[in-house]
Every structure is written in structure tokens, then in C-alpha cells.
């Protein structure tokens with residue numbers, strides 16, 4: 001019998017249903033887990049995804065981002081040939097889903113990018129029992145444990161209190177992270193207007209349309225002669241050091257990312273206030289998920305595969321790395337063109353040499 | 359411990375002095391006793407307990423973590439303390455996180471055999487930042503980039519008192535400084551500084567500029583040589599002798615020979631130098647004696663240190679700081695004449711009637727260890743700090759070289775969108791070798807121009823650093839001014855500059871015509 005899913009150069013492929021999950025090039029039929037650009041590419045003839053993900057694709061790539069767009073609710077099953085596909089919440093960003101692929105009694109779960117903790121901007125991850133669980137491993141090393149996000153937001157608010165005359169420029173990926181930071185700030189009682197870089201204005205509106213309350217947001221373009229002292233400005237992390245940031249006056253460079261766990265990473269970027277907030281599962285979440293699901297087999301895709309594969313085998317769950325090409329290994333899923341080199345100068349497998357004087 | 363750990367983390371990412379000050383003051387204001395006092399001691403270097411070896415920490419983590427996972431992680435993170443802090447497995451239901459005070463007090467009384475178990479318990483109860491702070495504290499690697507002086511200035515900020523007041527009190531205080539904080543909180547009187555051999559804040563000079571000369575009358579001033587050593591204050595009171603740097607740091611441990619030779623009951627302001635048969639040696643030789651924990655007999659013999667006295671602040675319990683400089687000088691001359699030794703002599707005056715005459719003296723100093731002349735107003739009392747108009751320093755002209763910009767780094771705060779920190783090099787055969795780094799000496803307009811140049815001529819980016827074109831034809835030449843040069847094994851070029859700054863931008867000069875390493879090496883032998 002043909003395998004239910006197999007890794008192909010274009011991505012994970014289901015021969016029986018003739019579709020790919022998150023293909024990295026244009027294909028005839030695609031199931032898309034979420035709207036990050038390395039997972040949701042334009043140009044497919046048919047797309048199956050959540051309504052939120054389809055809306056995100058339309059905002060980013062236009063209404064003609066795909067031929068036929070089919071929206072599915074969480075839990076709704078679509079039959080493609082002999083195969084059934086069901087989308088379940090992945091807890092990663094708004095509309096993010098795990099693709100549950102079934103043929104008879106056989107079930108594979110493609111988790112896409114996921115996290116387990118609560119996020120006010122999206123539905124929480126739902127564990128699904130399965131034969132094969134396909135996990136990401138962006139933060140697949142035991143040194144990555146993300147602290148509670150309330151603690152990181154408190155760090156930001158404390159810094160605003162200690163440096164009230166300086167603007168706080170928070171670098172956050174335009175889709176997902178930016179909205180989550182805003183929502184968390186609102187939950188912590190921060191009700192001042194928040195200033196937005198142009199790259200995230202439309203996406204914030206989209207979140208609002210889907211019922212995520214973000215409070216008063218002001219695009220920077222509409223704040224021409226504003227003094228930014230004490231304000232929070234959210235922008236993609238690629239903007240650090242760009243000339244327009246001079247408008248903000250003396251400001252604190254902050255960056256919300258799971259990578260901020262490693263001090264050298266923050267220092268290399270000249271970050272004064274690192275915030276360890278990630279939309280990806282940390283080591284504890286990754287391993288707890290494997291232990292909870294105990295699949296017959298674990299497949300590991302983009303990120304730090306080695307450690308997770310090793311761990312999984314050590315608890316008796318057979319595992320193998322998939323080494324799919326074309327996904328953003330640096331995580332955070334948002335490769336804004338041209339920023340990779342400056343953001344993550346460490347090489348892709350992460351080794352930055354010992355005793356680098358962190 | 360959590361607040362202390364948070365503070366250390368914030369300090370580690372805070373490049374600006376003022377920013378550090380704010381973080382520290384906020385901490386000292388909001389954290390209760392005794393934790394804040396122990397934090398002050400930890401930062402100002404006043405904590406004494408037996409440190410643990412990194413091997414002990416490594417042993418603890420090996421017992422808990424799969425070695426494959428540890429190696430993958432260590433390889434990724436690169437720093438042992440940080441890897442252990444991050445990887446230490448969470449233990450649910452661990453004890454409440456211990457306070458800094460609790461940890462320090464326990465460490466002071468702990469037997470060596472108890473240490474591992476105790477440490478394990480603390481690691482279980484702390485979060486990642488807390489674990490890193492603990493590991494750095496107990497392995498003695500707490501490098502936070504904050505001087506003792508800055509920490510005291512931050513403490514003074516609690517109640518806006520003059521940091522010098524704290525400096526004067528300091529030798530009479532001990533961790534966790536409950537009396538100090540009680541005074542600053544306004545709940546108790548100021549502690550008494552009657553204790554012994556305290557530091558008196560020093561009087562500092564202004565660098566004299568062209569525009570200052572017209573207002574000055576030569577007959578109001580006395581001139582003396584400015585020696586190129588370390589400005590010190592030697593204090594002997596009761597039976598206590600101390601040697602302080604000009605920021606109040608106790609450096610006596612490295613200079614037992616100087617302390618031994620100090621006469622009783624006196625406070626002297628002077629320059630610490632290596633002195634052989636009455637001749638002062640260069641700063642480079644003094645450097646051999648600095649920051650040495652253990653001084654052996656050979657060092658003492660090879661690099662004999664002494665004080666060349668400038669001023670007399672106290673004598674036999676009498677405070678002379680209110681007297682005029684001429685009067686203090688007369689007392690000093692008499693004092694030294696009676697007790698002169700190899701380790702204590704007098705800084706001679708430079709007689710002059712006109713500024714031109716003084717200029718001529720300055721141009722031909724009697725010793726290479728002279729770095730300029732000092733002008734002191736005859737009637738000025740000894741005042742703490744840099745009081746304008748009383749004392750002036752007129753430095754020897756700096757050394758100049760033409761060097762080529764190689765790397766530029768983004769600045770911080772107001773400068774964070776400008777490439778404002780420059781690494782420059784000189785030619786060694788066909789290659790440029792970096793010889794120094796500078797981030798001041800240029801105007802704001804010049805900064806804008808350099809920034810534009812950097813952005814337009816970038817060949818490589820590494821985080822906030824850009825490599826800039828630097829070949830024979832294209833590149834930016836700086837005229838760099840600096841005070842002195844020392845051999846350095848840490849620099850590829852083999853030399854390190856003292857106080858380098860950008861003197862002039864040489865847009866006109868092709869990089870191929872910049873200076874060579876031979877020019878610098880010649881200065882080295884001449885010094």
C-alpha cells in the first residue's frame with residue numbers, strides 16, 4: 001500500500017488524495033496549516049485551510065492567492081478520495097491548525113507550528129491521538145524553556161516605568177507575535193495607544209475582524225509630529241537601526257522572540273530589553289506532547305531535530321528527522337526578505353562556537 | 359534572588375552608564391533589606407566567601423541531564439554557566455525561591471561538604487535567570503560592567519545625596535549596609551564616618567581650552583608637572599593605612615611597599631609611579647604592578663612603586679582642605695623634606711612668569727613620565743570634584759596617526775540608528791590590522807556624514823556591526839589622536855592605544871596613504 005504521507009521535495013505529500021500539506025512550491029492541491037509565509041505560499045490551484053488562514057493569505061498575497069479556496073472549521077472533516085482531512089487547533093497563531101490525515105484506521109497528525117500554552121489571540125492546541133505525529137522542533141533543545149508570558153510583559157512594563165522618557169520599540173513578527181504582544185499588554189492593563197509599523201496595520205485589522213480585541217492602535221504614518229517618549233511602538237524586528245527609527249528619539253530596542261533566551265543572540269542584535277515570548281513550543285511542551293500522545297512513530301521537521309529525536313527514542317517512541325527543505329529553520333515563521341542574515345548570524349545548525357564570551 | 363537576577367540580566371543588556379544607574383537606583387529603592395545590601399556588596403566587590411569551582415556545577419548537572427542533550431545544548435549556547443542555568447530541569451513542588459540575603463548568609467557559614475547539596479536545592483527553586491545569577495555569584499564570575507563607584511552613585515540616588523558622602527562613609531560600613539540604607543530611607547541618622555582611614559573625595563582639574571586663556575592671570579597660578587601614573591590618595595589614620603584610587607577604590611593590596619613607607623597620621627594626594635633612584639618610569643612599567651593579587655619580591659624589586667606628592671589634605675588630625683593651596687604646599691614641602699624616602703617624594707613646581715614661558719617648559723619636560731603641566735590657583739581650597747576655574751590640566755599634545763575605518767557598529771540610545779563606534783586599522787604590509795576603537799571626537803554633523811558613508815560602503819554585516827570598504831583606493835581615513843601606546847598580546851597588531859579619539863576626518867586622503875604599523879612601533883620604543 002502506498003504510504004499515507006511521505007516527504008517529497010515539494011513538501012509532505014499524500015499520494016492517495018493527491019495533495020500536499022504546506023507545500024513550498026505551487027501545487028494542484030494544498031492543505032495549509034497556517035498563514036506564515038513559509039507555510040502558506042501563493043499560487044496553488046486548490047487550498048484547504050481555516051477561514052482565518054485564508055483571510056490572512058488574501059491580505060498578504062491578494063484575493064488571487066489561490067484558485068479555489070475552501071474554508072474548513074476546526075473539527076470539520078473533508079474527504080479527498082479515500083482520505084479524510086480534519087483541521088484541529090494548533091495554538092500557534094490566529095487560524096493555525098494541525099492537519100489530521102486519516103485513511104481507514106490509520107491516522108497521521110501534521111502539527112504544523114504549534115505551542116501548548118494559552119494565547120489570547122488564538123484557539124488552544126488540541127491533542128489528537130495518532131499513529132504518526134509530525135512535530136516541529138524550532139526550539140528543540142532543552143535550553144529553550146519559555147518563561148510565562150505574563151512575566152515577560154511585566155518586564156516590558158517595568159522598563160517603561162524605569163525609563164518613562166524613552167520610547168520602547170518592540171520588534172515582533174508582523175503576523176501572530178505582534179498581535180499577541182498587544183493583546184497581552186492589554187490584559188496586563190496597559191491601555192495607552194500603541195503605535196504600529198505599516199507592515200502590521202492590515203493584519204491587526206484582520207485580527208480585530210475575527211474578534212481579537214487589540215485596543216487603540218495608531219499607525220506610525222498617522223503620528224507625524226508625535227513625541228514618542230514612554231510609548232510602545234511595535235515593528236518588525238528588521239527595523240532596528242533603520243533611519244526612520246530616529247523619529248522615535250532615544251529609545252529602547254526590545255525584541256520579542258524565543259531566541260532571546262540565549263544572551264549572545266540578544267547582544268549580537270544590540271537588544272536592550274529581550275522578551276522571551278515565542279509562538280513555538282518550547283522543549284518542555286515538545287517533550288510533554290510526545291509523552292502525552294505516545295504515537296507509534298514521531299517525525300520531526302524543521303528546527304533542532306537531533307535532540308528531540310534522541311529524546312523520543314530514549315522514552316521508547318521511535319523517531320526520525322524528516323529534514324524537509326524550504327521551511328524557516330530560525331522559527332518565528334516570518335522570513336521578512338533580507339533580514340535573515342542580520343537577524344540570525346549564527347549558522348543554521350546553531351553552533352556558535354564554545355566560549356564565545358557570552 | 360529573583361529581583362537580583364533580573365537586575366543582573368537588565369544590566370547585562372544595558373550599554374549606557376545612565377541606563378545602568380537608573381536600573382540600579384530603582385533596585386536599591388524597591389528591594390528590602392538585607393537583599394539590597396548584599397547586592398550592593400556583590401557588585402562593589404565586598405562579599406567574601408569560598409567560591410565553588412565550575413567542575414562542581416558540571417558534576418551536579420551531569421547527574422541530572424542526559425549527556426547527549428547536554429552536549430548538544432552546550433555546543434549551541436557556548437557558555438557553561440548559561441547552559442547549566444538554562445538546562446537545569448524544573449522540579450515541581452520545589453521550595454520557595456531563596457532570597458539573596460539568605461544565600462549569602464548561608465554561604466558564609468557553609469562547610470565545604472554541604473555545598474553541593476545546598477546548591478542543588480537552590481537551583482531547583484530558582485528560575486533560569488536566578489540560576490545564572492547564583493552560578494556566577496558562587497563561581498566568582500559576577501562581571502556586570504558596573505564599577506563600585508557607579509553602584510555607590512546609584513545608592514546615593516535613593517535620596518539624592520552627593521555620592522562623595524557615601525564614598526567618605528564607605529570604609530566604616532559593612533554588608534548588608536543596614537545603617538546606610540536606613541539613613542537614605544530617612545528612618546535613621548547618618549552613620550558615623552569616624553572609622554579609620556576613610557577616603558576623601560579628590561579635587562579634579564579641567565582640561566584647558568584655547569578660550570580659557572584670556573581670563574587667566576599667570577600671577578594667580580602655580581604650575582607643576584602632571585605625571586603619567588595613577589592619581590592616588592594615601593591615608594594613614596590611627597593604625598590603619600590605605601591607598602585609594604581617585605574614585606575611592608582601595609588599591610593598597612597591590613602596593614604593600616608604598617603603604618609600608620607611609621608616615622603616620624597623614625592624608626596625601628599624589629601620583630603613583632614606578633620610581634627608580636628618584637626617576638619616574640613610564641606608565642607601561644606601572645602597569646606591571648596593577649591588578650596583581652599577589653605581589654612577589656621580584657615584582658617589588660623590578661618595579662618599585664612610590665608616591666610623588668601633590669598635596670596635603672590632613673596632618674596629625676588637622677584638616678587642611680580649607681586652606682589655600684600655597685599654604686598647603688608649604689606644609690607639604692616641609693613635611694616631605696623631613697620624611698623623604700624612595701617611596702615618597704615631592705612633585706617639583708615649574709617656575710614661570712608668563713604663559714609663553716610655561717609653554718616652553720611644557721615643550722621640554724624633564725622626564726618622559728610627564729604628561730603635561732597642572733595649573734593651580736594659589737588661593738584655592740581643596741574642593742571635591744571638578745570645580746571650574748581652580749585647577750587646570752594642560753596636557754602634552756597627543757600622538758596622531760592616520761588610520762583607516764574598517765568596521766562600524768551601531769551606537770546606543772540616541773545613537774542607536776547611527777553607526778557611531780569605529781574600529782580602525784593601519785597597514786601591515788598589504789593588509790590593514792585593527793589598532794583601536796573610538797566613538798567620540800567628531801561633531802553631530804560629522805557623525806551624519808560618516809553614517810552615510812558606512813551605509814553606502816558596507817561589504818558585510820554581522821548583527822549591529824558593518825564591515826566597511828577599506829582597500830588602497832576606497833575607504834575613510836581618520837586622523838586618530840591618542841595619549842599613549844602599550845604592547846598588547848590581545849590585539850592582532852600587537853599594540854593598544856590609550857584614550858583614542860577621532861581628531862579629524864581625512865576625506866581627502868586615499869587609504870593607501872594612511873600610516874603603517876612601523877610608525878606605531880617606533881612610538882612604542884620612543885615612549
Ligand SMILES: [Zn+2]
Nearest residue numbers: 036113332333
Ligand atoms: Zn509559523
Ligand SMILES: [Zn+2]
Nearest residue numbers: 113327328333
Ligand atoms: Zn514554521
